[in-house]
Amino acid sequence: MRNFQLPGRSTAHGVNGMAAASTPLATLAAIDVLRRGGNAIDAAITASAVLCVVEPHMTGIGGDCFCLIGRADGSVTGLNGSGRAAMAADRDWLAGAGLEGGIPSDSPHAVTVPGAIDAWDVLLRDHGTIGLADALGPAIALARDGFAVTPRVARDWAGLVDKIDGDEGARQHLLLDGRAPQAGEIMHFPALSRTLETIARDGRDAFYEGAIAEEIVTLLAARGGRLTMEDFARTAASYVTPIATGFADHAVDEIPPNGHGITALIGLNVLERFDMARFAPDSPERYHLQTEAMRRAYMLRNRYVADPDHADVPVEALLSAETADRLAGEIDLARTMPANPLELAPTGTDTIYLTVVDKDRTAVSFINSVFAGFGSGIVTPRTGIALQNRGCGFVTDPAHPNCIGPGKRPMHTIIPALVRRDGRVILSYGVMGGQYQPMGHVHVALNTLVYGMDVQEALDFPRSFHDDGALILEDGVPAATREALAAMGHTVKAADAPLGGGQAIAIDRARGTLVGGSDPRKDGQALGY
Structure with a gap:
């Protein structure tokens, strides 16, 4: 037990459910879901979506996720929601790409297909009691109506201004008159809220097979990226x-x-x-x-x-x-x-981690990330999505098992x-x-x-x-x-x-x-x- 005369924090205690996340808004969103009768999977994905709004440098729908589900009977299920490199990222391309020193963190080649939305959808369909639309509701409201930036988020954001100032979409969506928001300042993400509304209305395919994917592919292609609509369409999380x-x-x-x-x-x-x-x-x-x-x-x-x-x-x-x-x-x-x-x-690198346990003692260990701060620093101008740079987890030596290649997943840190x-x-x-x-x-x-x-x-x-x-x-x-x-x-x-x-x-x-x-x-x- 801690010394109550010294600074510190007590453990939280509960009987019917518990959630822990890196911002209070996400924890509260998870608890709200549990109190309405949802389970730990419902709560975890709701909280993760909230974090994609309120900790945008750490995570986002342009990133990946992994999940472990532990049941009361002792069984444990894993889901790999990490995305893959372009099918066109082959050896012939690599030989002439000039990437002998590795993949730069802000390169379009560092952007792998975001796996999070597909993984969220799979988890909710297979293990949840609510749909993607309900899980995205709190995040949509926060992105549309605004949220107060918390102190650690403000500290990190301020240190990333030079990075995001170099990208048109990032400047548009992530800076206020060229600066980072301060702690306690209200931030809105209207474009991201509309994107989340589209996914809530039209489902997972709206991200991977529609206008959202088209904008990402077009933006990256203009910078030399290799991802295609077919790469997005074939995305599938793996148990x-x-x-x-x-x-x-x-x-x-x-x-x-x-x-x-x-x-x-x-x-x-x-x-x-x-x-x-x-x-x-x-x-x-x-x-x-x-x-x-x-x-x-x-x-x-x-x-x-x-x-x-x-x-x-x-x-x-x-x-x-x-x-x-x-x-x-x-x-x-x-x-x-x-x-x-x-x-x-x-x-x-940057990441969010959260965990939820429900009344049935289903434990969800959940992590979602865009890798570096604001990922690649490339943000889609119309849809407001910060794209991850998980491709930096690859090496570029063709003899190495983790060399970038067609449809490969990189070594992943989360x-x-x-x-x-x-x-x-x-x-x-x-x-x-x-x-x-x-x-x-x-x-x-x-x-x-x-x-x-x-x-x-x-x-x-x-x-x-x-x-x-x-x-x-x-x-x-x-x-x-x-x-x-x-x-x-x-x-x-x-x-x-x-x-x-x-x-x-x-x-x-x-x-x-x-x-x-x-x-x-x-x-x-x-x-x-």
């Missing part, structure tokens, strides 16, 4: 079998590749080889071991994770005891390993998670922050499953991330821990921004209640009833 590993007498579930949730599972497998409970949660040993395990996990990610429809991703081998034993054996408890060229390069004990879901959580997300999943799993923190404490706890050759530490990491990590050879650097965000809901099956937490690094909240 996937979640992957899992055991950790601290629990099972942690993730979406399989092309998502990089496997990175978190590899890291947990390595840390299971150490008695982490003997180290204090804020000790240098904890941060060191967590860092060393995840650096190795990321290197395997960078080598192997790709679209399994186009590459042989060795999931079983990556999650094997042999791999975990080998990686754990490489770790020196007293020294960090030298820099390795296979480690990831820094990439700034990952929802569930935790099961004795076969039943007891925790739904996710941690935002692009490349940081697998590290965030491991960090929260350690905090809850090893160190016994409640969900709010686990999200609050100071974070670290090894990025661009340095160990980034948030302000809350103790000075003595920083000094000890530096003595181990880590290049310690103070974080210049919070590391990600996150939401979590625990299911207390003994008491029959729900316990929610929301990351203070964002503007959100958890709310139960």
Whole structure:
């Protein structure tokens, strides 16, 4: 239990339902759906649509989503709602495209087909009790009537002005007289509201087979893009079998590749080889071991994770005891390993994560994103859609399994998670922050499953991330821990921004209640009833 004399936030508690999202408007929208008799899927998609309006730099209908659904009987279903590259993005094109250094974040080639709307439609048809029109209603109203910009959103938006000022559609829809909105200022998105109304009226096909897709394709083609109407029309979300590993007498579930949730599972497998409970949660040993395990996990990610429809991703081998034993054996408890060229390069990205649990104890772990801030920075002038730049997740080396190619899905950073004990879901959580997300999943799993923190404490706890050759530490990491990590050879650097965000809901099956937490690094909240 937290010290009530210090700044902090209590966990939220409920019996009939719980939602946690990165802005209060989304949390409230989800709770409204539950109180009207809707289920967790209905509530999650309603909340995601709201976030596409009120956190437009993080997410949007021009992006992708992933979802894990945990039922009361312990079954877990996964949905991959990530879009694909153009069928015309073939080797002949790539050979002459001048992309040897990778795909620029603002390039039309970074725009993959947005998968979110199709995935929302599939989830509601197969698992929901309301239709797409009802789920989009609150978002339409906010885009049309306006909403007050929250502080973290305003902070991020201000840092992206130069990016969006370079695109006609972005200037038109995302800036006020050339500036970002301030905290508390009212923002309207009339074009986006009309687009959402069209989708609500005419359904999923209005996005993928009508005038909306035509505008996107035409806009990108004028800049050299390869996407076609046929690429949009063939878009289809995919049900996937979640992957899992055991950790601290629990099972942690993730979406399989092309998502990089496997990175978190590899890291947990390595840390299971150490008695982490003997180290204090804020000790240098904890941060060191967590860092060393995840650096190795990321290197395997960078080598192997790709679209399994186009590459042989060795999931079983990556999650094997042999791999975990080998990686754990490489770790020196007293020294960090030298820099390795296979480690990831820094990439700034943005995401929303939300979770909902309903009265039937269906848990939905849901994540939606446009990747970088406002995605590619390309916004459609008529329909007001910010287009994602997920194509940056590809590499351009034809020998690599994650090389861009016709109809391929890129290696994807957004990952929802569930935790099961004795076969039943007891925790739904996710941690935002692009490349940081697998590290965030491991960090929260350690905090809850090893160190016994409640969900709010686990999200609050100071974070670290090894990025661009340095160990980034948030302000809350103790000075003595920083000094000890530096003595181990880590290049310690103070974080210049919070590391990600996150939401979590625990299911207390003994008491029959729900316990929610929301990351203070964002503007959100958890709310139960």
